[in-house]
Amino acid sequence: MTAAWILVTDADRLAACVALARGAGASVTCAVVGPRELADLAAAAGPDEVRWLEPAAEVPAEAYAAPLAAAVAAAGPQLLVSTSAPASRVLLGAAAARLGAALVPGVLAVRADGEVLVVDRAALDGAVVETLAVTGPLAAIADPGDDPEPSASTAPVTVLDGGAPAALRVEQRQAGAATSGVRDAARVVSVGRGLKAKADLDVIAPLLDALGAELGCTMPVADDLGWVAKERYVGRSGQHIAPRLYLALGISGAPQHLEGVRDARVVVAVNTDPQAPIFSAADYGIVGDLYDVVPALVDALHR
């Protein structure tokens, strides 16, 4: 039977990662680097066991990459899984290097075919799904769907020896100066380069009112143009949001932007370019000019 280790530093998509590993028919170990509460969440996410390493105060999870990699190497699993969370990736990379594993991102599903792991992964920004065959150990950065229903059982939690962590230390942690409200909003309307001028935010304002939505934006609109406050920038290095409705206006859909909205329930795209990648990531789309579509949407919402 294939053995899989899932390297966990936060609760995001835990059960989905377990389900992904189960697809390979694997016995699943969650290696958790974090507080006891996280280990308990992992135990309820459906694995066979949880190995738990509690970091010392102000020591980031990444400091334990080498000792954890040694524990992984001792167990010798064929499959390693993490999400794309930065700390989890560092743990995965260290373990993959130790195992000599192939490292594949964007993994949607894994199954075992004898000794071979067969992997479906999203490539070219989601334009294709590639099926790969991996004969040696595989480290997968998972791009799983939503978490399945919680497991009825709870896996046992045992303590993992943290050994000698690297001398990393969190020196300072501070919340951003402003809380824009975009992070926790149920509805978000974001603007991209399709907006031609800062003054045209006035065109968007009635739509925000009609939807009760918060304003978000892409990186260039906040950074290069400075038209919208930076704390409203949605994307990989900005806000990661999970609204019920995300309306993308004049946004092409660069991967780094889409990473910030992958947990949105419904994505709607309005763009003049029918080939824009945003339409691949959206549930609904309108090919059109936001300057025509937004007033029409406001009218439709008021009817």
Place this chain on the structure above:
Amino acid sequence: MSTVVAYTWARDPGNAAVRDDGTVDWRNTRTVAGDDDPAAMAVGLRVAGGSDLVGLTLGDGDASWGLARGAARALQVTDAPTGADDAVTAALLAAGVREIGDVEVVVVGDSERHPGVAATLAGLLGWPALVGVADASLIDGRLSVVRTAGDVEETVSVPVPAVLGVAAASAESRVPGMKELLAARKRPVTKTTVAELGVTVPAAPELVSSRRPERQGARVFTGEAAQVATELVAALRADGVLS
């Protein structure tokens, strides 16, 4: 001690065309600067603080890209495979770092498309790593590394040697001018090969098949603005997203 910035180590997905049958046609596999490479270079310059900054590139891309942005010299692994998985890329970069020698910090773009490279590179070197890095500087022999997640900004002290994966928070703000481009052409580029480096690269996964995703994107409304807006709002109400 040197700081190494890895850049121009991946091919440009804009040069790939998806055929009707879902297979991919790479019309050009030349390595290009990635979206995060300018940010990695900026952090590399800050970390080096005027001391030796060495560029490291893979494949047949433009090594002078980094030389025009502040690297004093570069090592180019000219025959590095460009379609490899992240572990192979990391193994080639690790071999390059070892070849350069006497390195205390490696800075690499934390690419969205290759999210395992920086971390695996660190694992192969046996060094600590942080990825998703926004900024860093070297103070009294330790790295002070800034990273942000949502509204929270964290400063982490990291011992050297270390690997930093830098995620761009903005597009490149300053493109080199003609003077810098000309100066870059005079800076030394050492060309080497995978064989010369003696790299043992892990076997890359075998591509079995490629297809378009089953979900072909959005349900797209077309027509007059008033009509499509009405249809969209009706669909969102039916979905329960709008009351």
